[in-house]
Amino acid sequence: MPKIKIEGGHKLTGTVTVSGAKNSVVALIPAAILCDETVTISNVPNITDVDDLENILVHLNAKINREDGKVEINSSDIVNKEITESLSKKLRASYYFMGALLGKFNKVDMYFPGGCAIGARPINLHLKGFELLGAKITEEDNHFIIEADKLKGNNIYLDFPSVGATINIMLAAVKAKGKTIIDNAAQEPEIVNIATFLNNMGAKIKGAGTSTITITGVKYLHSCFHEVIPDRIEAGTYLIIGALLGHNLKIDNMIPNHLEALIAKLTEAGVGMEIGLDNVIINEVKDYKSIEVKTLVYPGFPTDLQQVMTTFLTQCKGKSTVEETIYENRFQNIKELKKMGAKANIRKDNRKATIKGKTELHSADVIATDLRGGASLLVAALVAEGTSTIDNIAYILRGYDRIVEKLTQVGAKIEII
16 A cells, blocks of 8 residues: 655745645536536646546546546436445545435435544435425435435525535525525535536525525526635645745645634744735744634634644644534544654543644654544654654545645655655
């Protein structure tokens, strides 16, 4: 199995260009099958999650042309058949085919999705939304058949502002008869990007990016060209790397407004940044002080950056705390970080961690337990003295486009072996 090998302690100088957002593109690709013509999506990251979604499209008989960061999808000959368990479990985002196929054909047949084991990730809110639109759900041994004689708009209140449920309900509702209102909707930038894509095809969606989204059903969706927004989690990861190792390091093609919570916390710790319209420059590494971090739904501190932030806190003087409010199993990386010298303890309920710094991290052989946990270990290895290896790197490659190449270009000693 391949691993990532990293020689730590090298300063990073130059420009890192952020790719398209993983959390956006993994919904845009399933959404494309709602189109009755051909769509083109640009700024598509080269990640394995996109490969796995492409395999599902091929399985459904869609025509795909993927080249130079663009994906062209023609679903005119798509066949609505069972999405097998082997395809569904490859990634969490396979569940977006539930909303897309239900919206297109009034029926979907597939298995429970896969993804990182970072805690309970039920799809009950998705299913509740489908039922309120008129669908009947049959489930046995993680196999779902969701079907409706006719989808009809309704008022849907989400008990929690789930990103996945918000998007899935939008996908199912765009061709439903009448008006659908989603209250307590998630407000992430990726939702705005997906709503814009659907509107570019002729959908009628208002309020994306607020807590109330209104969808008026349409009968036909036409071709369009759409661009994936920059990946705020990738950008945040490189900002944290820059804070630890940057010397005139520029993070380019990002939207700083999407990362206000992270930028505020890095500033509180003492990180100096020059913030532009679409970039951030970190000129030098300083001594940083401890801070408190608490994950929240957008626009709060993103749970997807919590684990990488934990690595940053090992380099802050004093006692820092991290509280995880979204997923109950997102401190798995700390066990691996402790192999590298981190001083951290996790509260019994697995919801809060205390990190003591500043700690001189040393090299070790560690294992990525999930996507963002793997990124946190990669950051630690870049900082640590000596040469480290990271196993289970398939997790990291799921969500970071050409990460080895990008870091090598700015001076890191990193390779896949």
